[in-house]
Amino acid sequence: MLKLPWIRIWLVTCALCSGISFEAHAQDNPAPDLSNDTLIDGLPETLLPWRDPNNPNVQLLDKGWNKYYLRKDMMGDNPKREPGPIDLQRYHVLPTKHAFPTYFGLPYAMTTEDLIAGExxxxxxxxxxxxxxxxxxxxAANYMRLIHNYDFAQTGHDMWFNNQYFDLLNIVDYGNANQHPSLMVQNFADQALVFKEILEGGAMPMVIGGEHGTQVASLLALxxxxGPKSFTVVHFDAHTDLAPPDGRLGMFTHGGxxxxxxxxxGLINGDQIFHVGLRGAYESVERxxxxxxxxxxxxFMPRFERNGFEETAQELFEELKGRRIYISIDVDVMDPSVVPGTSNPETGGFTSLQMMKLLRGLMLQNEVIMVDWTEYSPLLDDRRRNTANTISRLQRHMFAAMAARKEGITDPNYVHPAMLKDNSAEN
Structure with a gap:
């Protein structure tokens, strides 16, 4: 079991109590060996310090605390069937507003076996x-199944790639993870188990949160x-989300x-973290x-502003070339004019067109092992639900780029030639 850095905590406490200025210089820590860990509810114990009975900071829980996490036997409790995704739509041509509400009207999968059978x-x-x-x-998770646009179930064509991505990729709706109303870190662990099922089925999870605590669950699953230090995190956010220990509200960790x-x-090195779009109003010199x-x-956004978006985007692509990446998107990385329905809006963010450029470039160039979307609040969205529509369109664009990569296209700046051709001289 990984132990808390008690010496550091003691030094910081003494410094704070005495009024002495104290600044610890952070450095990369050795990676823990998870291979010999005891599994606690399916996850290595090192990843779950809040379940360590020898840790004095562990929250004591009464009997029945895990009621929200008890699973049904999805194969045993339902009529017998062969594994594989289930198409819940009755008609071949179906507007999504008339369809059974799954993401993009897609087939539904319940188990890892469904994912494997459906490739x-x-x-x-x-x-x-x-x-x-x-x-x-x-x-947000359920609202994104009810997009207020006149779309058609399981149908889509992309104007940058000239492809019909739902014909080239097998994409499913895997339902929702649950949430206990009071137990934050326990929710992270249960969500991680659901994400891990997807990874074990050979599929890439695309998660629709939820607040940015979803990132904790994603990291636990990955x-x-x-294993530790095995991928790079590309963190799109207006904020660093790098709260020090004294800024964690008494929790081991949280979305900030x-x-x-x-x-x-020791799970990640500093050079495996990329923050993109930072401009928050409440960061600090310490961070x-x-x-x-x-x-x-x-x-930082000043870099995009001073050097130009295109030049800076190319620098990002170059730095990330060849890396296996996990993309975590707090929608407040975009400007509030684009995404009004977010928890912590910050002026001066990316446009939707700029976000399309960044996301498709990474989906083309890199091996992307997971994507999560966080901090969308339907209760704060405008009447047209523009935030939901923007997220949905960006997701479609990522599917199209992923489909293009599957066909061998890896240039982050690729656009299908037909989309750049001017026919005016020929007509």
Whole structure:
């Protein structure tokens, strides 16, 4: 079991109590060996310090605390069937507003066996977490199944790639993870198990949160499946989400501290973290120093503004070339004019067109092992539900890029020639 850095905590406490200025210089820590860990409910014990009975900071839970996490036997409790995705739509041509509400009207999968049998490429899964002072993120997972656009189920064509991505990829709706109304970190662990099922089925999870605590669950699943220090995190966010230990509200970690916590535990090196779109109004010199000490990569919005979006995007693609990546998207990375329905809006963000460029470039160039979308609040969205529509369109664009990569296209700047041709001279 990984132990807390008690000496560091003692030194910081003494410094604070005495009024002495104290600054710890962060550095990369050795990776824990998860291979010999005891599994606690399916995850290595090192990843779950809140379940360590010898840790004095563990929350005591009464009998029945795990009621929200008890699973049905999806094969045994239902009529017998062969494994594989189930198409819940009755008609061949079906507007999504008339369709049974799955993501994009897609088939539904319940188990890892369904994913394997269906040779699924992407599994969309909801993580309706709402541990956030701003209300509404818990509704996002289901609301994204009810997009207010005149779309058609299981149908899509992309104008950058000239492909019909749902014909080229096997994509399913994998339902939702549950949430206990009071137990934040326990929810992370249960969500991680659902995401891990998808990874074990050979599919890429695309998670619809939820507040950014979803990132903790994503990291738990990925480290459990791939191992520590085995991938790079590309974190699209207006905010660093690098809360120090004294800013974690008494929790081991939360949505505003996931990457820093992972670094403290030796699960990731600083140079495996890329922050993109930073401009938040409540960061600090301490967090800047931490990023510099750990050699964390960061792309602040002033860099895009001063050097130009296109040049800076190319620098990002070049730095990430050849890396296996997990993409975590807090929708507040975009400007509030684009995504009004977010928990912590910050002016000066990306346009939707710029976001399309960044996401498709990474989906083309890199091996992407997971994507999560967080901090969408339907309760804060405008009447047209523009935030939901923007997220949905960006997801479609990522599918199209993923389909193009499957066909061998890896240039992050690729656009289908037909989309750039001017026919005016020929007509």
């Amino acid at each position: 699924v490429d992407v599994a969309l899964v909801g993580a309706p977490s709402s541990f956030n002072p701003s209300a509404g993120t818990g509704w 480290y459990s499946h791939f 501290a996931a990457l820093r916590w992972a670094h403290e535990q 800047m120093n931490w990023m510099q000490d750990t050699k964390t990569n960061y792309y």
